[in-house]
Amino acid sequence: MANQTPHVQLLLTGNEIMSxxxxxxxxxLIARRLGELGVPVLRKVTVGDDRNLLIRELAAMAEVADxxxxxxxxGPTVDDLTAEVVAAVAGVPLAEHPGAIAHLEAWCARRNLPLNAANRKQAMLPAGCALLDNPVGSAVGFDVSVGSCRILSTPGVPGELAKMLDIIVADLGRRLERASEHSVLRLQTFGLGESSAQQLIADACPDWPAEVELGFRAGAPQMEIKLSVDSAAALPARDLCRAQLESLFGDHIIGEGDTQLAExxxxxxxxRGKTLTTAESCTGGLVASMLTRIAGSSDAFHAGFVTYANDIKSAVLGVDEQTLQEHGAVSEPVVRQMAEGALAxxxxxxxxxxxxxxxPTGGTPDKPVGTVWLAWGERDAIETLQLCWPVERTLFQTMLAAAGLDMIRRRLLGLNSQPRYFAQRRVG
Amino acid sequence: MANQTPHVQLLLTGNEIMSxxxxxxxxxLIARRLGELGVPVLRKVTVGDDRNLLIRELAAMAEVADxxxxxxxxGPTVDDLTAEVVAAVAGVPLAEHPGAIAHLEAWCARRNLPLNAANRKQAMLPAGCALLDNPVGSAVGFDVSVGSCRILSTPGVPGELAKMLDIIVADLGRRLERASEHSVLRLQTFGLGESSAQQLIADACPDWPAEVELGFRAGAPQMEIKLSVDSAAALPARDLCRAQLESLFGDHIIGEGDTQLAExxxxxxxxRGKTLTTAESCTGGLVASMLTRIAGSSDAFHAGFVTYANDIKSAVLGVDEQTLQEHGAVSEPVVRQMAEGALAxxxxxxxxxxxxxxxPTGGTPDKPVGTVWLAWGERDAIETLQLCWPVERTLFQTMLAAAGLDMIRRRLLGLNSQPRYFAQRRVG
Structure with a gap:
């Protein structure tokens, strides 16, 4: 397999996916991780938890794929068929794997659970297989060769799969010598749309070099920009492209790799040895939750307030009741007083x-659904801003929580430029 | 096709999906919409925008599927190959379809755009096909028969696909008289593991009827149990199974359908006309965020406190400083005072x-990572509990936020039974 791109296929199983x-x-996720090595997935097939269908698909794949x-x-249940199916295609029996038993015993011991019959089933693997460690869950993966095809069986739980892919990708990388030349630079951005970013790059960089592949992955709240090259010789061109992207939308770039806004x-x-607090109404604790998801956040985040009701805005944060009555909860003076109250x-x-x-309800002709006031900054230097972001409730919460974090990021970096989403979302 | 379940397969194309x-x-979405008719999708295959691969897959499908x-x-670009591929498999030429031209002209007229060559390509369809209307976008779908197989080509833009599926599902429903007999009952649970649930059902219900299909979907924090039947005649058996599940773990069942714990x-x-507040340290606002994600949560949730640092527990919630010093933040007296402070x-x-x-850090031999104190209840009736749930940080936060909500749910329902996860997680 070394020194040439292997033919890769995926076989996905699960009634819940089929339904x-x-x-x-x-x-x-698998395709993106293999993509880091420059290895494309050629084809993927999904079928339900049906023994015969799975055997037929896997046998056909094993004939053509590397x-x-x-x-x-x-998993431990009767509709978990992968070990049985791989064994059938490899023409070997199932056998209790001592390494898998040891893994399961340790897993159960950490949870003070006995090793029951259902768990024990997870150690019945194709005879002669190698294990793929699962540092997170009970199900080990396994590695079986059928003719010239290598079959890697991986768990369906996304967090467990992600950890196992680290192992698989590292191993494949070692086998593919050319892989070390393939390199992917990922930049995380907030506040850019995929199509507008693409258009801006096309306009500003007509001579984009062919050897630097440009990719986008739009998520909520962030969008990833990906620069891939296939050889070390293309790295200088890649660095020039990066510099062009930075001059185009540097203030929207949060960081490299998987960097999250909160991070x-x-x-x-x-x-800077500084701390941040939050006063949330419509985002209902999401800003605080995004921050505290990050390990070590307690260094810089000590307290947050969720003040959903008007009387709580007054009682907890000291927002003036008359201001609330005159201007309503969604107003500049109220969000400013919330900010000041939380700071103090x-x-x-x-x-x-x-x-x-x-x-979805609560809008008025004056303040339609999606209307929001943000306040951010330091004591005696609080800025405010009205946006209108009329999208579905949880997406609204996600984007606005991120916008709040982005404002603080810009303040801490001393950025004076206006983010591009102001043009579309700003009111007044 | 009437009166028997058709054999359905999906063919998905797109380089962005493969990567x-x-x-x-x-x-x-397609599977769920067909599922409403009791029609399962048997198999799906995804390949990139490659003419030969697409023709090979579609020809193989057309031989076996209905x-x-x-x-x-x-779409209008060169890598949009579906019309060409379907025509090749059907053995007919591409021809400009007058209905598609009319659709494109109307679509362009509404946008004050001329009909350009790229758009015109979208009217080149397999000769003799029937149109599937696209009320939203420029690309019409089309309906072609190859032997006994019907091939429906649909757009990749999700909003356009959704509208076209309304038309397709209504048409299929008319063709399938028995559709109304298929029925799926989904129960949402918290605090059950997939393997232990399966084991308990296997032990308690040795005579589980074959016509009631049992399925599980483990998520974090909830697990779904699904009971499916294919005919109205099996509904009484399904109801008996449901009653058995309720007597086995009724207090772990949160609700039907998609019901979330917070909901x-x-x-x-x-x-009951009551309100709830939150005082969160390690969950960092996640309980509040889970509640406020639900539309209409403001009726019952007015305020939440994120008190991450010790001095904030005192300053904001009035936790006694000496108690904090003597017992530490992760202790029964502190969590109780946090609860009392938030209530007041x-x-x-x-x-x-x-x-x-x-x-991942912050543990001690006495209080390892995963140690947590929960408090819940009403004024003068606060209960507390120590658990140990040593899993990865964000999963810990998700499970503990859910456990807090579950305690309140049990209190509101007057349940006196101990949840099963106590056996595994409880300390002391």
Whole structure:
């Protein structure tokens, strides 16, 4: 397999994927991780938990592919068929794998559970297989060769798959010597749309070099920009492209790799020895939750307030009742007083305050669903801004929580430019 | 096709899906919509925008399936190959379709655009096909028969696909008289593991009827149990199975369909005219965020406190400083005082308080990572509990936020039984 691109196929199993109850994001994750090595996935097939269908698909794949990754069906229940199917295609019996038993015993011991019959089934693997360690869950993966095809069976739980892919990708990378030449630079951005970013790049960089592949992955709240090259010789061109992207929308770039907005903000605060507090109405604790998801956030985040009701805005944050009556909860003076109240009560250096109408109800002709006031900054230097972001409730909460974090990020970096989303979302 | 379940397969095309840059949610949507008719999707295959690969897959499908839905590749660009591929498999030429031209002219006229060559390509369809109207976008779908297989080609833009599926599902429903007999009952649970649930059912219900299909979908924090039947005659058996599940783990069942824990808690509070507040340390606002994600949560949730640092627990919630020093933040007296402080400050009826060590650092031999104190209840009736849930940080936060909500749910329902996860997680 060394020194040439292997033919890779994916086989996905699970009734919940076939029924549409679960959207399969695992195959996208596998494709992205293999993509880091410059290895494309040629074809993927999904079938339900049906022994005969699975055997037929896997046998056909094993005849033509160099590598098949099977995902799902490693659990303890009767509809988890992967071990049985791989054994049938490899023409070997199932056998209790001592390494898998040891893994399961350790897993159960950590949870004070006995090793029951259902768990024990997870150690019945194709005879002679190698194990793929699962540092997170009970199901081990396994590695079986059928003719010239290598079959890797991986767990369906996304967090477990992600960890196992680290192992698989590192191993494949070692086998593919040319892989070390393939390199992917990922930039995380907030506030850019995929099509407008693409258009801006096309306009500003007509001579984009062919050897630098440009890709986008739009998510909520962030969008990833990806620069891939296939050889070390293309790295200087890649660096020039990066510089062009930075001059085009540098202030929208949060960081490299998987950097999250909350992480970037916490790093900036930590470097300055500063703390941040939050006063949230329509985002209902999401800004605080995004911050505290990051390990070590307690260095820079000590307190947050969720003040959903008007009387709580007064009682907890000291917002003036008359201001609330005159201007309503979604107004400049109220969001400013929320910010000031939170700063004082938390003795924090920086604050984010959000008050808006997340919907689906609660809008008025004056303040339709999607209307929101943001406040951010330091004592005696609080800025405010009205946006209108009329999207579905949870997406609204996600985008506005991120916008609040982005305002603090921009303040901490001393950026004076206006983010591009102001042009579309700003009111007044 | 009437009166028997058709054999359905999906063919998905798109380089962005193969690379993992886009997660395919279209196939799940198609499967769910067909599922409403009791029609399962047997198999789905995804390949990139490659003419030969697409022809090979579609030809193989047309030989065995009654219905193939092709998704994607209807756009105006050169890598949109679906019309060409379907024509090749059907053995007919491409021809400009007058109905498609009329649709495109109307679409362009509404936008004050001229009909250009790229658009015109979208009217080049397999000769003799029937149109599937696209009320939203420029790309019409089309309906072609190859032997006994019907091939429906649909657009990749999710909003356009959704509208076209309304038309397709209505048409299929008319063709399938028995559709109304298929029925799926989904129960949402918290605190059950997939393997232990399966084992308990196997032990308690040795005579589980073959006509009631049992399925599980483990998520975080909830697990879904699904009971499916194919005919109305099996409904009494399904109801008996449901009753057995309820007697086995009724207190772990949150509700039917998609019911989330936060939703169940809010419904119970609303029915009693009561409110809930939160005092969160290690969950960092996640309980508040889970509640406020639900539309209408403001009826029963007015305020939440994120008190991450010790001095904030004192300053904001009035936790006694000496208690903090003597017992530490992760202790029974502190979590109880957090609960009492939040209840008083928010003037709420019920409270959830959480203080624990989410990790990855911060553990001690005495209080390892995963140690957590929960408090919940009403004024003068607050209960507390120590659990140890040593899992990865964000999963810990998700499970503990859910456990807090579950405690309030049990209190509101007057349940006296101990949840099964106590056996595994409880300390002391």
């Amino acid at each position: 549409g109850d679960t959207v399969d994001s695992n195959s996208a 590598l098949v990754i099977v995902n799902g069906g490693l 970037a903000v916490l790093d900036l605060l930590r470097a 009560r938390a003795s924090a250096d920086y604050v984010i305050a959000v008050s808006g109408i997340a919907g | 993992g840059d886009t997660v395919d949610s279209n196939s799940a 219905l193939v839905i092709v998704n994607g590749g209807l 169940a808690v809010l419904d119970l509070l609303r029915a 400050r928010a003037s709420a009826d019920y409270v959830i308080a959480v203080s624990g060590i989410a990790g």
